[in-house]
Amino acid sequence: MPTFSTAGRVVVGAGEAEHAAALVASLGRRALVVAGGHADVDVLVRAAGHELDEVHVWRRRGEPDVAGVRAGVEVARAFGPDVVVGWGGGSVLDTAKAVAALHRGTGDVLDHLEVVGRGLPLPAPGTPVVAVPTTSGTGAEVTANAPVLVPEHGVKASLRGPALLPALALVDPVLTLGCPPAVTAASGADALTQCLEAFTTPAATPLTDPLALDGLVRAGRSLARAATRGDDLDARTDMSLAALLSGMALANARLGAVHGLAAALGGAVHAGHGEICAAVLVATTAANVAALRRSDPDGDALRRYARAAQALTGRPTAGADDAAPWLRDALAPLGLRGLRALGLDDAAVPDVARAALAASSMRGNPVTLTPAEVEDVLRASA
Numbered sequence: 001m002p003t004f005s006t007a008g009r010v011v012v013g014a015g016e017a018e019h020a021a022a023l024v025a026s027l028g029r030r031a032l033v034v035a036g037g038h039a040d041v042d043v044l045v046r047a048a049g050h051e052l053d054e055v056h057v058w059r060r061r062g063e064p065d066v067a068g069v070r071a072g073v074e075v076a077r078a079f080g081p082d083v084v085v086g087w088g089g090g091s092v093l094d095t096a097k098a099v100a101a102l103h104r105g106t107g108d109v110l111d112h113l114e115v116v117g118r119g120l121p122l123p124a125p126g127t128p129v130v131a132v133p134t135t136s137g138t139g140a141e142v143t144a145n146a147p148v149l150v151p152e153h154g155v156k157a158s159l160r161g162p163a164l165l166p167a168l169a170l171v172d173p174v175l176t177l178g179c180p181p182a183v184t185a186a187s188g189a190d191a192l193t194q195c196l197e198a199f200t201t202p203a204a205t206p207l208t209d210p211l212a213l214d215g216l217v218r219a220g221r222s223l224a225r226a227a228t229r230g231d232d233l234d235a236r237t238d239m240s241l242a243a244l245l246s247g248m249a250l251a252n253a254r255l256g257a258v259h260g261l262a263a264a265l266g267g268a269v270h271a272g273h274g275e276i277c278a279a280v281l282v283a284t285t286a287a288n289v290a291a292l293r294r295s296d297p298d299g300d301a302l303r304r305y306a307r308a309a310q311a312l313t314g315r316p317t318a319g320a321d322d323a324a325p326w327l328r329d330a331l332a333p334l335g336l337r338g339l340r341a342l343g344l345d346d347a348a349v350p351d352v353a354r355a356a357l358a359a360s361s362m363r364g365n366p367v368t369l370t371p372a373e374v375e376d377v378l379r380a381s382a
Helices: 016-025 066-079 090-102 181-200 209-228 233-252 257-265 273-295 300-313 320-334 346-358 360-364 371-380
Strands: 009-012 030-035 054-059 083-088 129-133 145-150 155-160 168-171
Touching (some): 009 016, 009 233, 016 083, 016 129, 030 066, 090 129, 155 257, 168 233, 181 209, 181 273, 209 233, 209 300, 209 320, 257 273, 257 346, 300 320
Parallel strands (some): 030 083, 083 129, 129 168
Antiparallel strands (some): 145 155
C-alpha cells in the first residue's frame, strides 16, 4: 500500500506569517534564519529577546550550490541554532533544509549528494526547519529533497532523506504579492510542471493523484492572472496552493523528464530552475505523448495526460494531445525565455542530453525517451 509523508505541520492562510515568531518558538528559541536577499523577516528579528531568545539572519541569493551550502553549514556550526527558518523562494528553502540537515555532523555536502557524490544517508535527526515560501513554485516547504548545483560536474544533484522534511510549513500567499512578474511566471510554471509530472508518473498513487489534479486546476486558471495581476490575492492563493500541492505530490510520487532535463541544464545555463522547466515543458510533454502513442496507445499514461489536459483547460472533452498546445499558449504571453536565450549552445546539446538521461528524475518519466528524442526536445525548446 502507498505511504505518504509531508511536513510535520502545515499552516496555510493569508496573514498567517504574522504568527511566525510564535510558530518558530514552538520548535526552538535560538533561530538561524536563512533568508532571500530582499525577504522581510522583521517579524522574527523583532521577536529576539521575546518569543525567541536569539535570531541570526543569513542572507542567501541564487540557486543552492556546493559552496553556498558549505558556507551555510559553517554559519550554523558557529551559531548553534536549535531551529532553522528558511524564508524566501524555493532555492532559499532548499539551502535552509540542507544546512539544517548537515550542520550537526562532520561530513561534507558531497558525501551525501546522489549521482555525483557518495550518496551516504543524511545524519538523522537534523535540526528542525520552518519553511516559509515567498514564491509559489517548488513546494520545497513539504519535500524531502534539496537540489544542489555542483559546478565542477555541470549538473544539479539532490540531497534526499526524511531529515530534509520541514517540521513546519508556513504558507501565506500575502508574502507572494511582491513577487515580480517574471519570477511569478517561472516559479508558477515549475509548480504546474511538478503537478503534471507527479500525476503522469507510473509512481503516482491514489494519495497523490487528487493533490496533483487539484494543483493543475488551480495553476491552469490562475498562473496567468498571478503573473500579470500581481495584486490578485485569489490568484496568488491558488498558486501558493498549487505549489504546496505539487510538493506534497512529488515527495510521495516521482517527477519526470522535465526535471531530468532541468537537472542537467542547471549546470549548463545561467537561469533559475523554474525558467528552465518552463523552457522545456511544452516540447517534453509533446515528446512524451508522441512516444506513448507509439509504444502504449491504450495504456494508463495517455489517459492520465488526457485527465491532466482536462484539469488545465477546464474542458471535459480535452485529450492527451491537447496538453502541449495548451501549455504553449498559456506560457507564451508570460515572457519566459527559450534555452538559447538562457545560454544553451547547440554544440552542448548531446552532452546535456546524456546528463539528463542519467538524472534520477528520468526514472519517473511515463515513457523511456531515446537519446535522439531528448536531443530533439532540447532543440525544440531553443
